[in-house]
Amino acid sequence: MxxxxxxxxxxxxxxxxxxxxxxxxxxxxxxxxxxxxxxxxxxxxxxxxxxxxxxxxxxxxxxxxxxxxxxxxxxxxxxxxxxxxxxxxxxxxxxxxxxxxxxxxxxxxxxxxxxxxxxxxxxxxxxxxxxxxxxxxxxxxxxxxxxxxxxxxxxxxxxxxxxxxxxxxxxxxxxxxxxxxxxxHFNRIDITAADLMRRLADGLPHPSAWIFSAWAEYLIKTSSVEGRLRPYQLPYLTDNVIGRIPAAASIEAARVQADEEAAYLEIDEEEVAVFFREKGPLSKELSSFESRPQQVQMATAVAAALNEGGLLAVEAGTGVGKSLAYLVPAIHWAKANGDLGERVIVSTNTRNLQEQLFFKDLPALVEALPLKFSAVLLKGRNNYLCRRRWVNLTSDQPLRLSNNERQALLSLVLWAEQTRTGDIAEVSAFGGEGSGALWMRIASDAGSCRGKRCGERHRCFHTRIRTAAGRAHVVVVNHALLMS
Ligand code: SF4
Incomplete structure (x- = not known):
């Protein structure tokens, strides 16, 4: 065929x-x-x-x-x-x-x-x-x-x-x-994005740079069809929030009450263990699931530690299913105490594990657990695009950028328009000489942030995720952020 x-x-x-x-x-x-x-x-x-x-x-x-x-x-x-x-x-x-x-x-x-x-x-x-x-x-x-x-x-x-x-x-x-x-995809791109690409490519010493001005001119000439075509959507865009984040007012009210009463609700350790047993909820949702006594033991130990407070150190070999063994009791505990304004922070050593927990394990638990919970993937501030800095950098006339920087920015134009997270990890194409320094000019940064005076604050990626992290049941971070 x-x-x-x-x-x-x-x-x-x-x-x-x-x-x-x-x-x-x-x-x-x-x-x-x-x-x-x-x-x-x-x-x-x-x-x-x-x-x-x-x-x-x-x-x-x-x-x-x-x-x-x-x-x-x-x-x-x-x-x-x-x-x-x-x-x-x-x-x-x-x-x-x-x-x-x-x-x-x-x-x-x-x-x-x-x-x-x-x-x-x-x-x-x-x-x-x-x-x-x-x-x-x-x-x-x-x-x-x-x-x-x-x-x-x-x-x-x-x-x-x-x-x-x-x-x-x-x-x-x-x-x-x-x-x-x-x-x-060319005629499904909006003129504003095509025009920015034309400006970035203008004068680039790349044999294909000319196509961006021809593309923008074509879109301008055919602008009468704009709106009739489905806009182009980038594939593989993610979200860094799972579930519905509780409203701010209910969380604040809960925290005030918690300060006064300070009583945590315990979770039922046996109820947690049931999830990991043969024919339990996990076995029904996860095709590769098999009940392992070490996993049950670890999950109940984590549940007990959450109930009693204090520290728990667990060493378990590969294949035990450690992630689920701590995520399930953590979600139970955060749900039980969510009304007290409490949440669980899960911190990983590497970003890879952080992303595996958020994009693989937690979505599997959304399906498997009868509890509705919310979770947030939180990274260090400079992983997120600052919309104000992006607009400032790309609206300069003329653009004050080197050729390498212009070429690197071409791969961000559509992403900056469409991303829900602003997390640069989504853009595998962004890289090359000088891209690290270039990113630091457009990343969210405490020193340059205008905070409440920023005109982009209502759409700010960093503000959105920090706010969600303050209210979600589970927040997945890495050690570098936790210790910062
Ligand atoms: S609030 Fe701060 S980080 Fe967010 S877009 Fe504005 S300046 Fe950038």
């Missing part, structure tokens, strides 16, 4: 100069274009969104292939014997591509090998007239939150499965199809 390719508006392809494009890929002997060689070059031409023509050739190599390359590509020295020289192949390729736009996955890499080969061959014909599009850059902008933007990951994301990998022709074809999928 042919993989699904989206149908794109003809005027979009025309506006971007992509009615015809050539997706290409090279297999090389290494990473340095001045030392290593191209051993396979392939290109697939797409016209009005459909594959029309292809070019593919192995290329003779003046030295033996590194074993790593043979393992990766399946191309062996014997396969290159008798193949045409690079000057012949590249001349034929130039004839094939004509004036069409070139598309590559990390196109700068492919272009660097193309240019080096043309230089070596003494070809006067230049690539200057051909525009280039980079599917990696576009994926960083449109899919900044997916875990990986490698060719195979994007292929899986768009359901474009291919048997062959790391060979030039299937990779070139896959690149062209991925571009069509990415383009299918």
């Amino acid at each position: 042919k993989p699904p390719i989206p149908t794109l508006p003809a005027d979009l392809l025309q506006a971007l100069g992509l009615s015809r494009f050539v997706a290409f890929d090279v297999e090389t002997t290494g990473l340095d274009p001045n030392v290593e060689r191209v051993i396979e070059l392939a290109a697939v031409r797409f016209v009005n969104g459909s594959e029309e023509d292809k070019f593919t050739s192995l290329i003779a190599c003046p030295f033996s292939l590194p074993p790593f390359i043979t393992n990766l590509t399946g191309i062996r020295d014997s396969m290159l014997k008798g193949q045409p020289r690079e000057d012949v192949v590249f001349k034929n390729f130039l004839d094939f591509m004509g004036g069409d736009t070139l598309v590559g996955h990390n196109v700068s890499f492919d272009l660097s090998f193309l240019k080096a080969a043309l230089r070596r061959s003494g070809m006067t014909r230049k690539l200057a007239g051909n525009r280039a599009v980079d599917t990696v850059l576009l994926a960083r902008v449109l899919l900044p939150t997916i875990p990986s933007r490698s060719l195979s990951s994007l292929g899986s994301y768009f359901n474009l499965y291919t048997k062959e990998k790391h060979r030039a022709e299937p990779d070139a074809r896959q690149t062209g199809r991925i571009l069509l999928h990415l383009l299918s």
Whole structure:
């Protein structure tokens, strides 16, 4: 079955100069274009969104292939014997591509090998007239939150499965199809975001930077359709609040009363143990659940410690199910004493465990437990975007940012519009040289926060989560935050 390719508006392809494009890929002997060689070059031409023509050739190599390359590509020295020289192949390729736009996955890499080969061959014909599009850059902008933007990951994301990998022709074809999928989101982006991307990309020394102004111009020209299309939603956005957070007034009233009476309600240790027994609620909800006596023992010990106060240290081996053994009694205790304004803080050593508790274990307990509870994932303040600093930085005319900073910010534009958490951990695409220092210019920060005088306070990510953490039954933090 042919993989699904989206149908794109003809005027979009025309506006971007992509009615015809050539997706290409090279297999090389290494990473340095001045030392290593191209051993396979392939290109697939797409016209009005459909594959029309292809070019593919192995290329003779003046030295033996590194074993790593043979393992990766399946191309062996014997396969290159008798193949045409690079000057012949590249001349034929130039004839094939004509004036069409070139598309590559990390196109700068492919272009660097193309240019080096043309230089070596003494070809006067230049690539200057051909525009280039980079599917990696576009994926960083449109899919900044997916875990990986490698060719195979994007292929899986768009359901474009291919048997062959790391060979030039299937990779070139896959690149062209991925571009069509990415383009299918272009007319669902709002003009404000597209305009900011245009300003960030303006003057960037990236072969694909031009596409952002063409994109913004297209949206401005077709603004009459705005509102008819479903706006583009980034995938993999999360929330850092589970359940309904109690209202402030009821919590405050409860705390006043608790100060006066200071009596905690105990939880039933046997009731906690029942959850972990065979045929208990957890066994019904968690398919992989099996009752373990050590887990029951730990859960009842935690319940007793919560009832009695004091300290409890538990050492338990891998596979005991420690997380659930402390989360279940903690939720019970927080629920029982929530009316007294009490909550449980769960602190982990690593952010990974913090996220595992919040995104895996607690959602499983939402399903398994009959109790309705709320939980919050709380991180250090500078993990959250400061909306005021973001607006200030991106509304400067002209933008006072280096090229690296502009490119890094491109992956934040749609996220900053849509995120519910403002937690930078959501954006796997944000990174690169100088991104740490750049983030500190837009992260929430006590020193620069305007507090109640901030015009963005009602939408502030840090204020929202701190407020929720003050009222939730369970707050998941890490030790660094707990000790700060
Ligand atoms: S309240 Fe402070 S942290 Fe929040 S958006 Fe305003 S300045 Fe930034």
